[in-house]
Amino acid sequence: MSQRTLNHSVILLLITIFIVSVNMRPAITSIGPMLDIIRDDLSLTNAQVSLLTALPVFCMGLFASLAPVLNRRLGLNRSMYLMLFLIGVMTMLRGVYSNYTSLIVSAVIIGIAIAVMGPLLSAMIKQSFPERSTSVIGVYSFGMGVGSSIGAGLTAIIYESTGSYPFSLGIWAVLTIVGILFWKLSTKGTIRVHQQEKEKREYGKTGTVSPWRKKKAWLHLLFFGFQASSFFCIITWIVPVVTDAGMSLVQASMLLSLMMTIQIVLNLIFPLLYERFPKRKFWLFLFLTMGMIAIVLLGTGISTLMWVSAFFMAIPLAGLFPIALLFPLDATETAEDTNTWTAMMQTGGYLIAGFLPLLIAIIYDWTGNHHNTLMILAGLFVSMFILTFLIGEREQQVNRA
Template sequence: MSLRIPKHNAILLIVTIFAVAVNMRPAITSIGPMLDIIRDDLSLTNAQVSLLTALPVFCMGLFASLSPFLNRTIGLTRSMYLMLTIIGFMTMLRGFYSNYISLLISAIFIGIAIAVMGPLLSAMIKQSFPERSTSVIGVYSFGMGVGSSLGAGLTAIFFESTGSYPFALGIWAVLTIVGIFLWKVSVKRDMSVQQEGIGKVEIRSADAVSPWRKKKAWLYLIFFGLQASSFFCIITWIVPVVTDAGMSLVQASMLLSFMMTLQIVLNLIFPIVYERFPKRKFWLLLFLTMGLIAFGLLWTGESKLMWVSAVLMAIPLAGLFPIALLFPLDATETADDTNAWTAMMQTGGYLIAGFLPLLIALIYDWTGDHHYTLMIFMGLFVAMIILTFMIGERESNKASLKTGE
């Protein structure tokens, strides 16, 4: 554990990282269960309503590079306060204004806030917990899994209880109050992501190469984009896919809730396993193979097999993201480098991820057949298998830096 953090504050900081991470998904995943409701109420096409999930993901890519800039100008502490406030305000706005324009504006600003928070949290973990980065990344990933599951699973329940989808979307602003409070309690001074030392900075400033010029960083970017695409596509379209196959909306919501609940548990377990058995290639191939089997079972349209598919689907959804988050930590030595690599990976990755759910919507508007949706899902996983062989096993930081990979 880093000497920068007193031992009595370390646990509180980890709890805070969890609480902040929880806020980074409900505003996106809460749209999926309400997709058909919003579309019918506002007389939208599938492509138009899909923008409510695609736009924040696009923004998470476009604005990820703001993270290092804000760290240098106003610091990590103020940046996190600002971003949490934006998420809270824009989510609350959905509860009062249900027109399409206000939903689009909130989606854009929420995406920008998440874009800044992601690289800063990864870099802070690298700096504050250098010897326990994998475990704390697990807490970070677990927090986002909890947020995803809450948004996907409870939004339909709020809607059924109140009959108001604006309320069901806006209620998630409450989570930001908890995040801001814990951040204030645990981070009592200005904090910025810093280099390791003056001498090291001078040496690295002469030899440093931007991650945008490194092959390994580009492989990480593409892989991150494909795994993020699979997550947002599945969360957004799993309910329409299974209802199209004959499930009721209630059954489909239960299937999604079950899948996301299982993902929550696995989000916490997998990073601990990775720390003891750090064979990235083995885990990636195992998870991706399970995903392909899950899509095959989903294709059958049989109710019992679709439930089995949900179990298998939860495994790659929980396992791929924390491994992708660990890529920049594996390849870098300092928190500042981790911030730069993560910002690059998420910039390009989320641009890819924002495009795919929209593509599915356009194809479904054109064909009216979700078999094409499943074909896209399977194509994403096949592409990630190919990338896994190209990335290879984890390398030591120094070796990776020397080769420029």
């Protein structure tokens, strides 16, 4: 294979990773702008309608461990085709049936599909780009940021144009068609994350300790859970929080769009900076400090300061997720181990992340204000500060010192 053909294949694979990762968020974030409309149309409580965003995240945790199993049984290629197909069909279902049962069923199956795709993509990046995994994780996280942003920002615009929230939710199935086409173009044959066959023949096992018995893996799990919780809590509840403080719905939607636009840009920039300046603790402290400042500004209830908070909050939303994805890559040597560590981290982490937005909904139904919402967000950032000290710098960097 010529160098030109090789470069073409690499570029196509990077584009595919981006497009596939875009598909992993709109089905979740598109619900947020429609929460009040769905709640009123179907006569639901805040807690009931919040299940539409909480259940996919719960499933992303409960079923992340399916990724290594499906890799062994079907291979990465067939697994990704199946998961993209499920996301597309379930998203389309929302556009056809506008009842609570269909929304709940689609939320569960979409969550399972995303649960499997995440660890497999991380492992494939480790295997296909061993020397540039940090940069490629940036492409992955950038795609997810774009998916989150278009789901959160454009759904309301589509609804205003069509007057149909089922259509506004179902339209995102188009993205999966593009994802399947690009996956077919860039991958051939049956792809699997390589197994350590030599070690298995010699020792009868991989010789590695399960991440569930590693203290560092548990710290990664908690950190991933708290950063994912902060993301889903903010995406789901930032509009109600600022409207509760006096903003109009239009202003609140614009604030969310501003925050997501800034996040998209930073999602691409930050991973490149991580590779050039690899001190993990420095970046984590910076992002967490920005998040705390944003929460304080939101808590003032002053319109101008809440707009400024959108900029500060976009920084941790963009920066924390790609760093959390790098934790398993830093701690492991092989793609198989990366797959296992990532599956564990996302299993527990997304279970935590599914619970917190639902807890906010329950408390809001009970109290009628969002003071406790801000307190929960502040608690998440303080907890991540503590975990940053416990996790320390990446092992490979320490070993080189």
